[in-house]
Amino acid sequence: MLGAVLKAIFIILYATFVGFMFMGIIRKVTARIHRRIGPPIYQPIIDTIKFFGKRENITHGLIYDFGIIFALGATILALMFIPLGSISILRTYGDLILITFLLEIPMLGIMFAAMSSGNPWAGLGAQRALLTLLAIQVPLGFAIIALAEFYGTFSTYEIVMAQQVGGWSIFHLPLLLVAIAYDIVLQAMFGKEPFDMMIAPGEISLGPMVEFGGKHMGMLQIQHAIGLFAETLFFANIFLGGAVVIAFSSPILNTLATLGILLVKQIAVLLIAIFIGAIFPRFTIDQAVKFYWKWPTIIAALGAILASL
Amino acid sequence: MVDWRLFEPLFNWARKKSLWIVSFCTGCGGIEMPPLMTARYDLERFGIMPDPSPRQYDLFLITGYVTPKTLKRIIITYEMAPDPKYVLAHGSCPINGGIYWDAYNAIKRLDLYIPVDVYIAGCMPRPEAVMDGIKKLMEMIENGEADGWKRYKENYEWYRKNQDELLGEGWREKEARKWIPWLMDKKKEEGT
Ligand code: SF4
Numbered sequence: 001m002l003g004a005v006l007k008a009i010f011i012i013l014y015a016t017f018v019g020f021m022f023m024g025i026i027r028k029v030t031a032r033i034h035r036r037i038g039p040p041i042y043q044p045i046i047d048t049i050k051f052f053g054k055r056e057n058i059t060h061g062l063i064y065d066f067g068i069i070f071a072l073g074a075t076i077l078a079l080m081f082i083p084l085g086s087i088s089i090l091r092t093y094g095d096l097i098l099i100t101f102l103l104e105i106p107m108l109g110i111m112f113a114a115m116s117s118g119n120p121w122a123g124l125g126a127q128r129a130l131l132t133l134l135a136i137q138v139p140l141g142f143a144i145i146a147l148a149e150f151y152g153t154f155s156t157y158e159i160v161m162a163q164q165v166g167g168w169s170i171f172h173l174p175l176l177l178v179a180i181a182y183d184i185v186l187q188a189m190f191g192k193e194p195f196d197m198m199i200a201p202g203e204i205s206l207g208p209m210v211e212f213g214g215k216h217m218g219m220l221q222i223q224h225a226i227g228l229f230a231e232t233l234f235f236a237n238i239f240l241g242g243a244v245v246i247a248f249s250s251p252i253l254n255t256l257a258t259l260g261i262l263l264v265k266q267i268a269v270l271l272i273a274i275f276i277g278a279i280f281p282r283f284t285i286d287q288a289v290k291f292y293w294k295w296p297t298i299i300a301a302l303g304a305i306l307a308s309l
Numbered sequence: 310m311v312d313w314r315l316f317e318p319l320f321n322w323a324r325k326k327s328l329w330i331v332s333f334c335t336g337c338g339g340i341e342m343p344p345l346m347t348a349r350y351d352l353e354r355f356g357i358m359p360d361p362s363p364r365q366y367d368l369f370l371i372t373g374y375v376t377p378k379t380l381k382r383i384i385i386t387y388e389m390a391p392d393p394k395y396v397l398a399h400g401s402c403p404i405n406g407g408i409y410w411d412a413y414n415a416i417k418r419l420d421l422y423i424p425v426d427v428y429i430a431g432c433m434p435r436p437e438a439v440m441d442g443i444k445k446l447m448e449m450i451e452n453g454e455a456d457g458w459k460r461y462k463e464n465y466e467w468y469r470k471n472q473d474e475l476l477g478e479g480w481r482e483k484e485a486r487k488w489i490p491w492l493m494d495k496k497k498e499e500g501t
Contacts, residue, residue, distance in 0.1 A: 027353070031351070031353060034347070034348055035348045036347070036348050036351040036353060036354075037351050037353075037354045038351070038353055038354065039353050039354065039355075039356050039358075040356070043326075043327065043356050046323045046326045046327045046356060047323075047327045047329075047356070049319065049320065049323035050320070050323040050324050050326075050327045050367070051365075053316075053319075053320030053323055053324060053393070054391045054392055054393060055391070055392035055393060056391040056392040057391060058364065058391060201360075201361055202361060205361045205362055206360070206361055206362045206365075209362065209365075210361075210362045210364065211362075211364055212362075212364060212365070213362075213364030213365050213390065213391045214364075214391040217364075217365055
């Protein structure tokens with residue numbers, strides 16, 4: 001019992017720290033792409049401290065506060081189900097549908113809070129975010145079907161173990177197609193550029209985030225950090241082979257090696273997202289929905305059909 | 310309860326290192342903001358980020374002359390932000406009216422209406438000058454001298470009196486209601 005609690009605390013702390021570093025990497029790499037120097041890599045941590053150091057707080061009622069906590073809680077819960085090498089606590093229950101579902105719940109929490117603020121920009125952003133959420137379901141569903149069909153199981157941990165034997169998922173043609181579709185979906189889940197209609201800085205002010213200041217924004221920063229970590233970790237687990245290292249004799253060395261390998265894979269996923277995000281302009285919402293129901297769906301459906309043959 | 314005053318140096322350091330600017334470009338100086346953010350004079354090195362939301366910013370750049378019409382929006386944007394917030398007046402116009410000293414609709418002294426922490430002279434100032442002003446502001450934040458938000462709270466009657474003298478009593482409600490008759494007329498036109 002105590003061990004599980006300690007593990008959970010470790011996972012949360014590690015995910016928060018690494019997630020903040022990921023946010024820093026996003027800003028730093030984007031700056032380097034623009035030939036700027038960019039902020040220091042620990043900048044998101046400073047931002048968060050600043051948000052928690054605000055003297056005043058604005059609140060628009062109970063749902064406004066609750067939505068943020070709901071989003072943060074759902075992200076943490078999703079993280080608990082994803083196998084982080086050998087140190088996850090609920091990994092036996094972590095099946096694909098559950099995790100995919102939990103990774104989308106935070107968006108709903110933010111929507112609750114945004115809608116209850118009564119700001120028209122937030123309402124507009126919420127509408128767009130829900131439409132995006134609707135659009136990505138189709139390729140996402142096909143991706144999950146293909147994975148389950150190929151490995152014959154829904155359990156993420158068993159998929160990771162199967163990849164230890166049979167090679168990474170992306171080296172099998174049907175799953176490679178699915179991985180491509182999933183990577184396009186990931187762009188919308190990160191809120192990165194071609195599909196960041198729900199936030200749309202400059203176009204609709206900040207969308208759902210427009211009304212959050214002070215501590216609410218600080219919580220959202222933490223939520224974003226953990227969300228980034230969880231989404232990249234999930235991708236690395238189901239497509240890039242995860243990592244369960246048993247090469248060393250001491251368990252601590254094994255754990256460290258696992259975390260290191262996972263980190264490299266996660267950063268690879270993140271870098272692809274940054275490169276795409278830095279060079280593509282934003283879609284309008286109707287184009288994005290049309291796009292998601294066309295190309296990623298076709299690719300993922302093809303993968304699913306090939307996987308079931 | 311935790312005594313948060315203990316953490317004040319940490320918070321001050323964080324406030325100094327991550328000033329988010331609200332993108333409120335008034336007057337000519339608005340053209341000086343993009344160069345500050347882009348590749349040549351990259352302000353993101355200091356953790357400064359443009360941000361379109363009035364709830365999240367810490368630094369309000371008044372970039373040039375302020376007309377009474379803009380002043381209403383400036384005051385509302387200023388009052389919307391949560392508390393440690395700083396104002397940097399940029400150019401000669403917010404200081405004393407600049408070349409618009411005899412204009413009937415340019416504010417001569419911004420300091421009468423909202424508290425200003427740092428002024429930068431120049432028409433318009435070079436990006437280096439703005440960076441210098443921001444560096445000065447960072448020093449002031451570190452030793453707790455940048456207290457415009459505190460002054461605004463303490464002397465609210467005075468600021469309020471000045472605002473009302475210029476813009477007329479009840480300007481907030483009037484501004485919000487201004488479009489309603491026009492909309493009604495529009496509806497009538499469409500109806501017939
Ligand atoms: S100081 Fe000069 S550049 Fe700035 S707003 Fe006034 S006239 Fe324009």
